[in-house]
Amino acid sequence: MNILTIPLRNLRRKLLRTLLMIAVFSIGVASVTALLELSKAVGESLEEKLAAYGANILVTPRTETLSVSYGGMALGDVSVDIRSLTEDQTIAAINGIHHKDRLSAVAPKFALLTKVGETPVGVVGVDFDQEMRIKSYWHAQSGDLRLGEGEILAGSEAATRLGLSPGGQVVVEGKPFTVSGVLGPTGSGDDAMLFSDLHALQRAAGRENRVHFVEVAALCSGCPIEEITEQLAAALPGTDVKAMGQVVKSRMMTVEFVERLAVAVSGVILLTACVMIGLSVFSSVNERKNEIGLLRALGYSKASIFTLMSLEGVTLGLAAAVVGQAAGFAASSRLMALLDLGAAAPTFAPAQFAAVFAAVALLSVLASLPPALAAARIEPSQALVML
Protein backbone atom coordinates (compact mmCIF):
# COMPACT_ATOMS: atom_id res chain seq x y z
CA MET A 1 0.00 0.00 0.00
CA ASN A 2 1.29 3.40 -0.99
CA ILE A 3 0.28 6.42 -3.04
CA LEU A 4 -0.87 4.07 -5.81
CA THR A 5 -3.53 2.49 -3.62
CA ILE A 6 -6.05 5.32 -3.79
CA PRO A 7 -5.92 5.91 -7.58
CA LEU A 8 -5.95 2.19 -8.34
CA ARG A 9 -8.87 1.50 -6.02
CA ASN A 10 -10.78 4.38 -7.48
CA LEU A 11 -10.17 3.09 -11.01
CA ARG A 12 -11.36 -0.33 -9.92
CA ARG A 13 -14.48 1.16 -8.38
CA LYS A 14 -15.29 2.90 -11.68
CA LEU A 15 -14.44 -0.23 -13.63
CA LEU A 16 -16.68 0.42 -16.61
CA ARG A 17 -15.39 3.93 -17.11
CA THR A 18 -11.83 2.73 -16.63
CA LEU A 19 -12.20 -0.02 -19.24
CA LEU A 20 -13.84 2.36 -21.67
CA MET A 21 -11.01 4.87 -21.29
CA ILE A 22 -8.39 2.16 -21.76
CA ALA A 23 -10.24 0.89 -24.84
CA VAL A 24 -10.37 4.33 -26.45
CA PHE A 25 -6.74 5.10 -25.72
CA SER A 26 -5.73 1.61 -26.86
CA ILE A 27 -7.32 2.19 -30.25
CA GLY A 28 -5.14 5.25 -30.68
CA VAL A 29 -2.00 3.40 -29.61
CA ALA A 30 -2.92 0.38 -31.76
CA SER A 31 -3.34 2.49 -34.87
CA VAL A 32 0.01 4.15 -34.30
CA THR A 33 1.69 0.79 -33.72
CA ALA A 34 0.09 -0.80 -36.76
CA LEU A 35 1.14 2.19 -38.82
CA LEU A 36 4.74 1.95 -37.64
CA GLU A 37 4.87 -1.76 -38.40
CA LEU A 38 3.21 -1.41 -41.77
CA SER A 39 5.36 1.43 -42.98
CA LYS A 40 8.44 -0.50 -41.89
CA ALA A 41 7.31 -3.54 -43.87
CA VAL A 42 6.22 -1.52 -46.88
CA GLY A 43 9.52 0.35 -46.82
CA GLU A 44 11.48 -2.89 -46.71
CA SER A 45 9.59 -4.48 -49.57
CA LEU A 46 9.92 -1.30 -51.60
CA GLU A 47 13.61 -1.25 -50.97
CA GLU A 48 13.86 -4.77 -52.31
CA LYS A 49 11.96 -3.77 -55.41
CA LEU A 50 14.09 -0.69 -55.86
CA ALA A 51 17.27 -2.71 -55.54
CA ALA A 52 15.97 -5.06 -58.24
CA TYR A 53 15.61 -2.08 -60.52
CA GLY A 54 19.29 -1.35 -60.13
CA ALA A 55 20.32 2.18 -60.80
CA ASN A 56 17.56 4.72 -60.80
CA ILE A 57 19.34 7.79 -62.13
CA LEU A 58 21.25 8.01 -65.39
CA VAL A 59 23.77 10.75 -66.11
CA THR A 60 24.65 11.17 -69.80
CA PRO A 61 26.32 13.91 -71.79
CA ARG A 62 23.82 16.18 -73.46
CA THR A 63 23.67 15.25 -77.11
CA GLU A 64 22.31 17.44 -79.82
CA THR A 65 19.73 15.22 -81.36
CA LEU A 66 17.52 15.80 -84.31
CA SER A 67 14.21 14.08 -84.59
CA VAL A 68 13.94 13.08 -88.15
CA SER A 69 10.55 12.41 -89.54
CA TYR A 70 9.26 12.27 -93.00
CA GLY A 71 5.67 12.19 -94.13
CA GLY A 72 4.46 11.84 -90.59
CA MET A 73 6.59 8.80 -89.99
CA ALA A 74 9.16 8.97 -87.23
CA LEU A 75 12.51 7.76 -88.42
CA GLY A 76 14.15 8.03 -85.01
CA ASP A 77 16.72 10.33 -83.53
CA VAL A 78 19.99 11.04 -85.18
CA SER A 79 22.77 11.95 -82.83
CA VAL A 80 24.66 14.80 -84.31
CA ASP A 81 27.49 14.55 -81.86
CA ILE A 82 28.30 11.86 -79.35
CA ARG A 83 30.21 13.36 -76.51
CA SER A 84 31.71 11.96 -73.38
CA LEU A 85 32.13 13.17 -69.82
CA THR A 86 35.29 13.85 -67.90
CA GLU A 87 35.47 11.05 -65.35
CA ASP A 88 37.11 12.69 -62.32
CA GLN A 89 35.10 15.92 -62.54
CA THR A 90 31.82 14.14 -63.04
CA ILE A 91 32.33 11.68 -60.17
CA ALA A 92 33.48 14.47 -57.87
CA ALA A 93 30.45 16.58 -58.77
CA ILE A 94 28.06 13.69 -58.16
CA ASN A 95 29.64 12.88 -54.80
CA GLY A 96 29.48 16.54 -53.84
CA ILE A 97 25.71 17.03 -53.95
CA HIS A 98 23.72 17.79 -50.82
CA HIS A 99 22.03 14.39 -50.70
CA LYS A 100 25.30 12.52 -51.30
CA ASP A 101 24.61 10.29 -48.29
CA ARG A 102 21.58 8.88 -50.05
CA LEU A 103 23.64 7.64 -53.01
CA SER A 104 24.42 3.96 -52.68
CA ALA A 105 26.34 3.58 -55.92
CA VAL A 106 27.96 5.79 -58.53
CA ALA A 107 28.91 3.58 -61.47
CA PRO A 108 30.71 5.25 -64.40
CA LYS A 109 30.84 3.46 -67.78
CA PHE A 110 33.10 3.67 -70.78
CA ALA A 111 31.59 1.86 -73.74
CA LEU A 112 33.34 0.79 -76.88
CA LEU A 113 32.38 -1.08 -80.01
CA THR A 114 35.21 -3.30 -81.07
CA LYS A 115 35.95 -6.50 -82.91
CA VAL A 116 37.22 -9.71 -81.42
CA GLY A 117 38.57 -11.60 -84.35
CA GLU A 118 35.98 -10.76 -86.97
CA THR A 119 33.01 -10.53 -84.59
CA PRO A 120 31.85 -7.08 -83.53
CA VAL A 121 31.12 -6.82 -79.83
CA GLY A 122 30.48 -4.13 -77.24
CA VAL A 123 32.93 -3.74 -74.38
CA VAL A 124 32.03 -1.75 -71.31
CA GLY A 125 34.62 -0.48 -68.89
CA VAL A 126 33.21 -0.45 -65.35
CA ASP A 127 34.27 0.39 -61.82
CA PHE A 128 33.72 -3.16 -60.59
CA ASP A 129 33.00 -2.35 -56.90
CA GLN A 130 30.41 0.27 -57.78
CA GLU A 131 28.97 -1.91 -60.54
CA MET A 132 28.38 -4.81 -58.19
CA ARG A 133 26.22 -2.58 -55.99
CA ILE A 134 23.72 -2.10 -58.76
CA LYS A 135 24.17 -5.47 -60.45
CA SER A 136 23.28 -7.57 -57.45
CA TYR A 137 21.80 -10.11 -59.86
CA TRP A 138 25.15 -10.85 -61.51
CA HIS A 139 26.60 -14.24 -60.85
CA ALA A 140 29.36 -16.25 -62.47
CA GLN A 141 28.18 -19.11 -64.65
CA SER A 142 31.75 -20.30 -64.83
CA GLY A 143 35.00 -18.88 -63.58
CA ASP A 144 34.98 -16.13 -60.95
CA LEU A 145 32.92 -13.04 -60.46
CA ARG A 146 35.82 -10.61 -60.33
CA LEU A 147 37.38 -8.03 -62.56
CA GLY A 148 41.05 -7.21 -62.15
CA GLU A 149 43.13 -4.82 -64.26
CA GLY A 150 43.77 -7.05 -67.26
CA GLU A 151 40.64 -9.14 -66.98
CA ILE A 152 37.36 -9.47 -68.78
CA LEU A 153 33.97 -10.70 -67.64
CA ALA A 154 31.94 -12.00 -70.52
CA GLY A 155 28.15 -11.85 -70.81
CA SER A 156 26.66 -15.30 -71.43
CA GLU A 157 25.64 -14.59 -75.04
CA ALA A 158 28.91 -12.87 -75.91
CA ALA A 159 30.88 -15.77 -74.44
CA THR A 160 29.00 -18.26 -76.60
CA ARG A 161 29.34 -16.15 -79.71
CA LEU A 162 33.06 -15.52 -79.23
CA GLY A 163 33.80 -18.94 -77.81
CA LEU A 164 35.18 -17.57 -74.58
CA SER A 165 35.71 -19.48 -71.36
CA PRO A 166 37.47 -18.63 -68.11
CA GLY A 167 41.21 -18.45 -68.50
CA GLY A 168 40.96 -17.67 -72.22
CA GLN A 169 42.53 -14.66 -73.88
CA VAL A 170 40.83 -11.82 -75.74
CA VAL A 171 42.51 -8.96 -77.54
CA VAL A 172 40.65 -5.69 -77.28
CA GLU A 173 41.98 -2.63 -79.08
CA GLY A 174 45.33 -4.32 -79.37
CA LYS A 175 45.60 -5.15 -75.65
CA PRO A 176 45.39 -8.71 -74.33
CA PHE A 177 42.83 -9.49 -71.58
CA THR A 178 42.23 -12.69 -69.65
CA VAL A 179 38.67 -13.94 -69.19
CA SER A 180 38.10 -14.21 -65.46
CA GLY A 181 34.55 -15.49 -65.68
CA VAL A 182 31.40 -15.86 -67.70
CA LEU A 183 28.23 -14.26 -66.36
CA GLY A 184 25.04 -16.22 -66.07
CA PRO A 185 22.17 -15.05 -68.30
CA THR A 186 20.54 -11.92 -66.93
CA GLY A 187 17.93 -11.33 -69.61
CA SER A 188 19.31 -7.83 -70.09
CA GLY A 189 21.70 -6.14 -72.49
CA ASP A 190 24.55 -7.26 -70.26
CA ASP A 191 24.36 -10.73 -71.82
CA ALA A 192 25.77 -9.52 -75.14
CA MET A 193 28.58 -7.47 -73.61
CA LEU A 194 32.09 -7.87 -72.39
CA PHE A 195 33.07 -6.04 -69.22
CA SER A 196 36.50 -4.86 -68.35
CA ASP A 197 38.11 -2.60 -65.82
CA LEU A 198 37.21 1.02 -66.57
CA HIS A 199 40.70 2.43 -66.50
CA ALA A 200 42.27 -0.44 -68.39
CA LEU A 201 39.78 -0.03 -71.22
CA GLN A 202 40.23 3.77 -71.28
CA ARG A 203 43.96 3.28 -71.60
CA ALA A 204 43.60 0.65 -74.32
CA ALA A 205 41.39 3.03 -76.29
CA GLY A 206 43.71 5.96 -75.61
CA ARG A 207 40.90 7.91 -73.97
CA GLU A 208 41.95 8.28 -70.37
CA ASN A 209 39.56 9.97 -67.97
CA ARG A 210 36.59 9.75 -70.34
CA VAL A 211 33.26 8.10 -69.51
CA HIS A 212 30.11 7.85 -71.60
CA PHE A 213 27.53 7.73 -68.87
CA VAL A 214 27.18 7.25 -65.15
CA GLU A 215 24.54 5.17 -63.46
CA VAL A 216 23.62 6.39 -60.02
CA ALA A 217 21.67 4.39 -57.47
CA ALA A 218 19.80 6.04 -54.64
CA LEU A 219 18.50 2.96 -52.97
CA CYS A 220 16.42 3.87 -50.00
CA SER A 221 12.72 3.87 -49.43
CA GLY A 222 11.30 7.34 -49.47
CA CYS A 223 14.35 8.71 -51.28
CA PRO A 224 13.76 12.21 -52.56
CA ILE A 225 14.63 11.09 -56.10
CA GLU A 226 13.39 14.31 -57.61
CA GLU A 227 15.57 16.41 -55.36
CA ILE A 228 18.57 14.21 -56.01
CA THR A 229 17.97 14.48 -59.75
CA GLU A 230 17.73 18.25 -59.53
CA GLN A 231 20.88 18.49 -57.44
CA LEU A 232 22.75 16.30 -59.92
CA ALA A 233 21.55 18.38 -62.86
CA ALA A 234 22.67 21.55 -61.11
CA ALA A 235 26.07 20.04 -60.28
CA LEU A 236 26.57 18.74 -63.79
CA PRO A 237 25.84 21.40 -66.38
CA GLY A 238 25.91 20.07 -69.89
CA THR A 239 24.57 16.67 -68.93
CA ASP A 240 21.20 14.99 -68.98
CA VAL A 241 20.08 13.59 -65.65
CA LYS A 242 17.16 11.22 -65.92
CA ALA A 243 15.35 9.45 -63.14
CA MET A 244 14.40 5.92 -64.04
CA GLY A 245 11.90 3.60 -62.46
CA GLN A 246 8.86 5.85 -62.62
CA VAL A 247 6.71 2.98 -61.46
CA VAL A 248 8.61 2.66 -58.23
CA LYS A 249 8.47 6.39 -57.74
CA SER A 250 4.75 6.65 -58.15
CA ARG A 251 4.24 3.68 -55.85
CA MET A 252 6.42 5.37 -53.33
CA MET A 253 4.29 8.47 -53.54
CA THR A 254 1.19 6.41 -52.91
CA VAL A 255 2.81 4.83 -49.91
CA GLU A 256 3.87 8.22 -48.63
CA PHE A 257 0.36 9.56 -49.05
CA VAL A 258 -1.13 6.60 -47.20
CA GLU A 259 1.49 7.00 -44.49
CA ARG A 260 0.69 10.67 -44.04
CA LEU A 261 -3.00 9.96 -43.96
CA ALA A 262 -2.49 7.26 -41.36
CA VAL A 263 -0.29 9.58 -39.29
CA ALA A 264 -2.96 12.25 -39.42
CA VAL A 265 -5.74 9.84 -38.52
CA SER A 266 -3.90 8.23 -35.63
CA GLY A 267 -2.81 11.68 -34.47
CA VAL A 268 -6.45 12.71 -34.29
CA ILE A 269 -7.38 9.48 -32.51
CA LEU A 270 -4.55 9.92 -29.99
CA LEU A 271 -5.50 13.54 -29.41
CA THR A 272 -9.13 12.57 -28.84
CA ALA A 273 -8.00 9.84 -26.47
CA CYS A 274 -5.90 12.37 -24.56
CA VAL A 275 -8.81 14.76 -24.25
CA MET A 276 -11.00 11.90 -23.02
CA ILE A 277 -8.44 10.89 -20.41
CA GLY A 278 -8.15 14.49 -19.33
CA LEU A 279 -11.94 14.77 -19.05
CA SER A 280 -12.14 11.50 -17.18
CA VAL A 281 -9.64 12.73 -14.61
CA PHE A 282 -11.45 16.08 -14.50
CA SER A 283 -14.75 14.46 -13.66
CA SER A 284 -12.99 12.29 -11.12
CA VAL A 285 -11.58 15.43 -9.49
CA ASN A 286 -14.95 17.16 -9.53
CA GLU A 287 -16.91 14.35 -7.97
CA ARG A 288 -14.21 13.81 -5.37
CA LYS A 289 -13.61 17.39 -4.26
CA ASN A 290 -14.63 16.57 -0.69
CA GLU A 291 -12.49 13.48 -0.67
CA ILE A 292 -9.50 15.50 -1.83
CA GLY A 293 -10.26 18.13 0.82
CA LEU A 294 -10.32 15.35 3.39
CA LEU A 295 -6.95 14.03 2.25
CA ARG A 296 -5.59 17.57 2.53
CA ALA A 297 -7.03 17.73 6.06
CA LEU A 298 -5.23 14.46 6.79
CA GLY A 299 -1.98 16.23 5.91
CA TYR A 300 -1.53 15.38 2.21
CA SER A 301 0.55 17.99 0.43
CA LYS A 302 -0.50 19.64 -2.82
CA ALA A 303 2.20 17.62 -4.56
CA SER A 304 0.74 14.38 -3.19
CA ILE A 305 -2.73 15.30 -4.43
CA PHE A 306 -1.27 16.22 -7.80
CA THR A 307 0.55 12.90 -8.01
CA LEU A 308 -2.52 11.00 -6.86
CA MET A 309 -4.71 12.42 -9.60
CA SER A 310 -2.04 12.22 -12.33
CA LEU A 311 -1.48 8.57 -11.47
CA GLU A 312 -5.06 7.87 -12.42
CA GLY A 313 -4.48 9.21 -15.91
CA VAL A 314 -1.05 7.62 -16.22
CA THR A 315 -2.39 4.23 -15.16
CA LEU A 316 -4.99 4.44 -17.90
CA GLY A 317 -2.29 5.47 -20.36
CA LEU A 318 0.13 2.70 -19.45
CA ALA A 319 -2.56 0.04 -19.62
CA ALA A 320 -3.52 1.40 -23.03
CA ALA A 321 0.13 1.38 -24.13
CA VAL A 322 0.39 -2.35 -23.48
CA VAL A 323 -3.05 -3.35 -24.80
CA GLY A 324 -2.78 -1.00 -27.75
CA GLN A 325 0.64 -2.19 -28.86
CA ALA A 326 -0.43 -5.82 -28.63
CA ALA A 327 -3.54 -5.05 -30.68
CA GLY A 328 -1.47 -3.00 -33.12
CA PHE A 329 0.90 -5.91 -33.71
CA ALA A 330 -1.98 -8.31 -34.25
CA ALA A 331 -3.70 -5.91 -36.63
CA SER A 332 -0.56 -5.20 -38.63
CA SER A 333 0.30 -8.86 -39.16
CA ARG A 334 -3.24 -9.41 -40.43
CA LEU A 335 -2.93 -6.40 -42.71
CA MET A 336 0.45 -7.49 -44.02
CA ALA A 337 -0.99 -10.84 -44.96
CA LEU A 338 -3.88 -9.07 -46.70
CA LEU A 339 -1.61 -6.64 -48.54
CA ASP A 340 0.64 -9.51 -49.61
CA LEU A 341 3.82 -7.91 -48.42
CA GLY A 342 5.77 -11.08 -48.93
CA ALA A 343 7.48 -12.63 -45.96
CA ALA A 344 7.15 -9.41 -44.00
CA ALA A 345 6.03 -9.97 -40.44
CA PRO A 346 5.83 -7.46 -37.63
CA THR A 347 8.99 -7.67 -35.61
CA PHE A 348 8.88 -7.03 -31.91
CA ALA A 349 11.48 -4.36 -31.22
CA PRO A 350 11.92 -3.74 -27.48
CA ALA A 351 13.31 -0.28 -28.16
CA GLN A 352 10.23 0.69 -30.16
CA PHE A 353 7.96 -0.80 -27.50
CA ALA A 354 9.76 1.21 -24.85
CA ALA A 355 9.60 4.36 -26.95
CA VAL A 356 5.85 4.06 -27.57
CA PHE A 357 5.36 3.17 -23.91
CA ALA A 358 7.25 6.28 -22.82
CA ALA A 359 5.49 8.50 -25.34
CA VAL A 360 2.06 7.30 -24.22
CA ALA A 361 3.05 7.76 -20.59
CA LEU A 362 4.08 11.31 -21.39
CA LEU A 363 0.86 11.96 -23.29
CA SER A 364 -1.26 10.73 -20.42
CA VAL A 365 0.72 12.84 -17.97
CA LEU A 366 0.08 15.86 -20.18
CA ALA A 367 -3.60 14.94 -20.48
CA SER A 368 -4.05 14.68 -16.73
CA LEU A 369 -1.96 17.75 -16.01
CA PRO A 370 -4.80 20.32 -15.99
CA PRO A 371 -7.19 18.29 -13.80
CA ALA A 372 -4.38 17.25 -11.47
CA LEU A 373 -3.39 20.89 -11.04
CA ALA A 374 -7.02 21.78 -10.35
CA ALA A 375 -7.10 19.03 -7.73
CA ALA A 376 -3.94 20.31 -6.08
CA ARG A 377 -5.60 23.71 -5.62
CA ILE A 378 -8.46 22.26 -3.57
CA GLU A 379 -8.24 23.56 0.01
CA PRO A 380 -8.44 21.35 3.10
CA SER A 381 -11.57 23.27 4.13
CA GLN A 382 -13.32 21.54 1.22
CA ALA A 383 -13.52 18.56 3.59
CA LEU A 384 -16.09 20.58 5.58
CA VAL A 385 -18.53 20.82 2.69
CA MET A 386 -21.17 18.21 3.34
CA LEU A 387 -21.43 15.46 0.79
Added chain:
Amino acid sequence: MLIAEDVVKSFAAKDQAAPVLRGVSLSVSPGEFVCIVGRSGSGKSTLLNILSSLLTPDAGSVRYKGRDLAAMGEGERNKLRATDFSMVFQMHHLLPYLTARENVLAPFLSGLRPVSAARRRQALACLDRVGLADKADRLPGALSGGERQRVAIARALVTEPGIVFADEPTGSLDGDTGGQIMDILSRLNADGLTVLMVTHEPAYAAMASRVIEIRDGRIAAAH
Protein backbone atom coordinates in the same frame (compact mmCIF):
# COMPACT_ATOMS: atom_id res chain seq x y z
CA MET B 1 -0.48 23.69 24.02
CA LEU B 2 -3.13 25.25 21.77
CA ILE B 3 -3.75 28.93 22.35
CA ALA B 4 -6.20 31.16 20.50
CA GLU B 5 -6.12 34.93 21.01
CA ASP B 6 -8.79 37.41 19.95
CA VAL B 7 -9.96 35.34 17.01
CA VAL B 8 -12.28 37.27 14.69
CA LYS B 9 -14.02 35.71 11.72
CA SER B 10 -16.75 36.84 9.40
CA PHE B 11 -17.96 35.34 6.16
CA ALA B 12 -18.33 37.44 3.07
CA ALA B 13 -22.05 36.75 2.87
CA LYS B 14 -24.22 39.76 2.06
CA ASP B 15 -26.97 39.05 4.58
CA GLN B 16 -24.46 38.84 7.37
CA ALA B 17 -23.59 42.08 9.09
CA ALA B 18 -22.00 40.96 12.34
CA PRO B 19 -18.91 38.72 12.39
CA VAL B 20 -19.48 35.12 13.43
CA LEU B 21 -16.62 35.27 15.92
CA ARG B 22 -15.86 38.56 17.60
CA GLY B 23 -12.69 38.07 19.60
CA VAL B 24 -12.47 34.57 21.02
CA SER B 25 -9.57 33.60 23.24
CA LEU B 26 -9.02 30.20 24.75
CA SER B 27 -6.29 27.74 25.55
CA VAL B 28 -6.19 23.97 25.66
CA SER B 29 -3.67 22.08 27.79
CA PRO B 30 -2.39 18.58 27.11
CA GLY B 31 -4.72 15.84 28.35
CA GLU B 32 -7.78 18.08 28.51
CA PHE B 33 -11.21 17.17 27.15
CA VAL B 34 -12.74 20.49 26.12
CA CYS B 35 -16.29 20.81 24.84
CA ILE B 36 -17.54 23.79 22.86
CA VAL B 37 -21.30 24.34 23.18
CA GLY B 38 -23.75 26.98 22.02
CA ARG B 39 -26.93 27.24 20.03
CA SER B 40 -27.04 26.50 16.36
CA GLY B 41 -25.32 29.09 14.20
CA SER B 42 -23.36 30.54 17.09
CA GLY B 43 -20.05 29.80 15.42
CA LYS B 44 -18.89 26.61 17.18
CA SER B 45 -17.84 24.84 13.99
CA THR B 46 -16.20 27.99 12.70
CA LEU B 47 -14.11 28.25 15.86
CA LEU B 48 -13.14 24.59 15.80
CA ASN B 49 -12.12 24.77 12.13
CA ILE B 50 -10.00 27.84 12.77
CA LEU B 51 -8.28 26.07 15.66
CA SER B 52 -7.70 22.98 13.52
CA SER B 53 -6.14 25.06 10.69
CA LEU B 54 -8.89 24.34 8.15
CA LEU B 55 -10.02 27.98 8.21
CA THR B 56 -7.96 31.10 8.72
CA PRO B 57 -9.12 33.86 11.10
CA ASP B 58 -9.60 37.44 9.89
CA ALA B 59 -7.81 38.72 12.96
CA GLY B 60 -6.21 37.22 16.03
CA SER B 61 -3.89 34.26 16.20
CA VAL B 62 -3.80 30.56 16.87
CA ARG B 63 -0.63 29.08 18.27
CA TYR B 64 0.23 25.43 18.67
CA LYS B 65 3.21 24.60 20.89
CA GLY B 66 4.26 28.23 20.58
CA ARG B 67 4.11 28.36 16.78
CA ASP B 68 1.68 30.71 15.07
CA LEU B 69 -0.32 28.74 12.49
CA ALA B 70 -0.54 31.80 10.23
CA ALA B 71 3.25 32.13 10.19
CA MET B 72 3.75 28.53 9.13
CA GLY B 73 4.65 27.64 5.59
CA GLU B 74 2.54 25.34 3.44
CA GLY B 75 4.79 22.35 4.10
CA GLU B 76 4.87 22.92 7.83
CA ARG B 77 1.10 23.12 7.98
CA ASN B 78 0.81 19.87 6.01
CA LYS B 79 3.15 18.23 8.48
CA LEU B 80 1.13 19.59 11.39
CA ARG B 81 -2.05 18.07 9.98
CA ALA B 82 -0.30 14.81 9.22
CA THR B 83 1.25 14.36 12.64
CA ASP B 84 -0.16 16.60 15.40
CA PHE B 85 -3.74 17.44 14.44
CA SER B 86 -6.45 14.87 13.83
CA MET B 87 -10.01 15.53 12.83
CA VAL B 88 -13.25 13.67 13.30
CA PHE B 89 -16.12 15.08 11.29
CA GLN B 90 -19.84 14.92 11.83
CA MET B 91 -20.14 12.68 8.80
CA HIS B 92 -17.56 9.92 8.99
CA HIS B 93 -15.67 11.05 5.81
CA LEU B 94 -14.32 7.62 5.02
CA LEU B 95 -13.12 6.70 1.54
CA PRO B 96 -15.80 4.31 0.28
CA TYR B 97 -13.40 2.15 -1.74
CA LEU B 98 -10.97 1.42 1.08
CA THR B 99 -11.57 -1.13 3.82
CA ALA B 100 -11.78 -0.04 7.44
CA ARG B 101 -8.14 -0.82 8.04
CA GLU B 102 -7.06 0.90 4.83
CA ASN B 103 -9.09 3.95 5.79
CA VAL B 104 -7.27 4.04 9.10
CA LEU B 105 -4.00 3.89 7.15
CA ALA B 106 -5.10 6.66 4.75
CA PRO B 107 -2.91 9.32 6.44
CA PHE B 108 0.12 7.22 5.42
CA LEU B 109 -0.83 6.67 1.78
CA SER B 110 0.66 9.88 0.43
CA GLY B 111 4.12 8.59 -0.39
CA LEU B 112 5.78 6.06 -2.66
CA ARG B 113 7.16 3.98 0.18
CA PRO B 114 4.79 1.14 1.04
CA VAL B 115 3.13 1.25 4.44
CA SER B 116 5.24 -0.72 6.88
CA ALA B 117 4.08 -3.83 8.70
CA ALA B 118 4.43 -1.91 11.96
CA ARG B 119 1.97 0.69 10.71
CA ARG B 120 -0.46 -2.02 9.67
CA ARG B 121 -0.32 -3.52 13.13
CA GLN B 122 -0.77 -0.07 14.58
CA ALA B 123 -3.89 0.45 12.43
CA LEU B 124 -5.31 -2.81 13.70
CA ALA B 125 -4.52 -1.78 17.27
CA CYS B 126 -6.39 1.51 16.73
CA LEU B 127 -9.38 -0.37 15.36
CA ASP B 128 -9.17 -2.61 18.40
CA ARG B 129 -9.29 0.44 20.67
CA VAL B 130 -12.63 1.42 19.11
CA GLY B 131 -13.80 -2.19 19.23
CA LEU B 132 -13.70 -2.92 15.52
CA ALA B 133 -10.73 -5.25 15.10
CA ASP B 134 -13.01 -7.97 13.75
CA LYS B 135 -14.39 -5.75 10.99
CA ALA B 136 -11.05 -4.40 9.75
CA ASP B 137 -11.48 -5.74 6.24
CA ARG B 138 -14.98 -4.45 5.63
CA LEU B 139 -15.75 -1.59 3.30
CA PRO B 140 -17.53 1.42 4.88
CA GLY B 141 -20.67 0.46 2.96
CA ALA B 142 -20.87 -2.70 5.04
CA LEU B 143 -20.60 -0.89 8.37
CA SER B 144 -23.27 0.83 10.47
CA GLY B 145 -23.19 4.60 11.00
CA GLY B 146 -21.74 4.21 14.47
CA GLU B 147 -19.13 1.76 13.25
CA ARG B 148 -18.09 4.14 10.49
CA GLN B 149 -17.64 6.92 13.02
CA ARG B 150 -15.55 4.59 15.15
CA VAL B 151 -13.34 3.86 12.11
CA ALA B 152 -12.99 7.63 11.66
CA ILE B 153 -11.86 7.90 15.29
CA ALA B 154 -9.37 5.07 14.75
CA ARG B 155 -8.04 7.00 11.72
CA ALA B 156 -7.67 10.06 13.96
CA LEU B 157 -5.68 8.01 16.46
CA VAL B 158 -3.28 6.24 14.15
CA THR B 159 -0.96 9.21 13.72
CA GLU B 160 -0.65 9.53 17.52
CA PRO B 161 -1.76 13.15 17.35
CA GLY B 162 -1.23 15.86 19.92
CA ILE B 163 -4.86 16.88 19.72
CA VAL B 164 -8.07 15.52 18.20
CA PHE B 165 -10.69 17.94 16.88
CA ALA B 166 -14.20 16.55 16.70
CA ASP B 167 -17.17 18.49 15.33
CA GLU B 168 -20.34 16.83 16.58
CA PRO B 169 -19.00 13.32 16.11
CA THR B 170 -22.30 12.00 17.43
CA GLY B 171 -24.43 14.36 15.35
CA SER B 172 -25.49 11.83 12.75
CA LEU B 173 -26.02 9.00 15.23
CA ASP B 174 -28.86 7.93 17.49
CA GLY B 175 -28.60 8.26 21.26
CA ASP B 176 -27.17 4.83 22.07
CA THR B 177 -24.61 4.86 19.31
CA GLY B 178 -23.67 8.44 20.14
CA GLY B 179 -23.17 7.34 23.74
CA GLN B 180 -20.80 4.61 22.57
CA ILE B 181 -18.73 7.17 20.66
CA MET B 182 -18.60 9.41 23.74
CA ASP B 183 -17.51 6.48 25.89
CA ILE B 184 -14.70 5.76 23.46
CA LEU B 185 -13.60 9.41 23.38
CA SER B 186 -13.59 9.79 27.16
CA ARG B 187 -11.73 6.50 27.55
CA LEU B 188 -9.11 7.70 25.04
CA ASN B 189 -8.92 10.99 26.94
CA ALA B 190 -8.34 9.06 30.15
CA ASP B 191 -5.41 7.37 28.32
CA GLY B 192 -3.93 10.84 27.72
CA LEU B 193 -5.47 12.01 24.44
CA THR B 194 -6.27 15.73 24.19
CA VAL B 195 -9.77 16.22 22.76
CA LEU B 196 -11.48 19.39 21.56
CA MET B 197 -15.10 18.68 20.71
CA VAL B 198 -18.19 20.56 19.57
CA THR B 199 -21.52 19.18 20.73
CA HIS B 200 -25.19 20.01 21.18
CA GLU B 201 -25.85 17.45 23.85
CA PRO B 202 -25.61 18.73 27.41
CA ALA B 203 -25.18 15.12 28.59
CA TYR B 204 -22.09 14.69 26.45
CA ALA B 205 -20.73 18.08 27.41
CA ALA B 206 -20.96 16.96 31.01
CA MET B 207 -18.40 14.24 30.28
CA ALA B 208 -15.78 16.87 29.37
CA SER B 209 -13.20 18.26 31.73
CA ARG B 210 -14.08 21.78 30.60
CA VAL B 211 -17.03 23.34 28.73
CA ILE B 212 -16.86 26.56 26.73
CA GLU B 213 -20.08 28.23 25.63
CA ILE B 214 -20.17 30.48 22.61
CA ARG B 215 -22.81 33.20 22.39
CA ASP B 216 -22.94 36.23 20.08
CA GLY B 217 -19.48 35.44 18.75
CA ARG B 218 -17.87 35.49 22.16
CA ILE B 219 -17.16 33.10 24.97
CA ALA B 220 -20.14 33.46 27.25
CA ALA B 221 -19.21 31.02 29.92
CA ALA B 222 -16.51 28.53 30.75
CA HIS B 223 -16.85 25.93 33.44
